[in-house]
Amino acid sequence: MLIRIETPDDIDAIHDLTSIAFEPMAYSDGTEVAIIGRLRASGDLTVSLVAEEDGEILGHVAFSPVTIDGIHAGWFGLGPISVKPDRQRQGIGKALIASGLELLEEMGASGCALIGNPDVYRGAGFSSDGRLSYHDLDTRLVQHIVLHGPAPSGTLRFAPAFES
Numbered sequence: 154m155l156i157r158i159e160t161p162d163d164i165d166a167i168h169d170l171t172s173i174a175f176e177p178m179a180y181s182d183g184t185e186v187a188i189i190g191r192l193r194a195s196g197d198l199t200v201s202l203v204a205e206e207d208g209e210i211l212g213h214v215a216f217s218p219v220t221i222d223g224i225h226a227g228w229f230g231l232g233p234i235s236v237k238p239d240r241q242r243q244g245i246g247k248a249l250i251a252s253g254l255e256l257l258e259e260m261g262a263s264g265c266a267l268i269g270n271p272d273v274y275r276g277a278g279f280s281s282d283g284r285l286s287y288h289d290l291d292t293r294l295v296q297h298i299v300l301h302g303p304a305p306s307g308t309l310r311f312a313p314a315f316e317s
Contacts, residue, residue: 154211154245156252159201164193166210167203167235174235185233191314192217199229199260200253204236204245212236214249216257217314219266221285222307227263228297230311250277258300266297266309285309 159167168186175185192198197217204212212235219230231253236245254277257265266285267274271293279296284306287295297305 154204154206154248156202156204156248159203159213163203163210167201167213170210170213170237171233171235174238174241175233185235188233188314189213189215192312195312195314197312197314200256202249202253202256204249210237211240212245212249214246214253216253216265217312219312220310221266221305223310227261227301228305229257229262229265230309230315231265231267232269247277254278254298254300262300263302264297264299264305266295266305268294269296270294271296 167189171186171189175183189198192215198215199218200216202214203210214231214234216229216231218225219228221228231250234246234249254265267279268287268290271281274296278298281293281296282304283292284304285295285297286292287309295309
């Protein structure tokens, strides 16, 4: 399996993959495909990686700027992340996350935050200390990983593409 930065030729495959990966998920509101498109159009798609095997896109992950208490401070958000349904739970998502975090660290990023199930993202190094919040969500779901500097504290806000 090859993990690489997306190319323009991957956009349709990412669209299709994201649609089929999120369709059966109870937590999905169906906006994931549109969010990726808006991130790309606004220039906020900072890191976009695909997992490819034998010419087929099996997974995709997006990273975009976030603010904490209105300040960017080098923090990024993870998501959406998609893996082909019949290839889930095989380490593809974890490999995409690790590659993305490595690129963010090389860029000098302070860290990465996400909203998600702690049981899923703990294995990739994410955790919650309750000091980072997002709307009225349980702070256990608001997770982060520090790459440089102190742990974040405050209110997390994702790129505008998540709110359109």
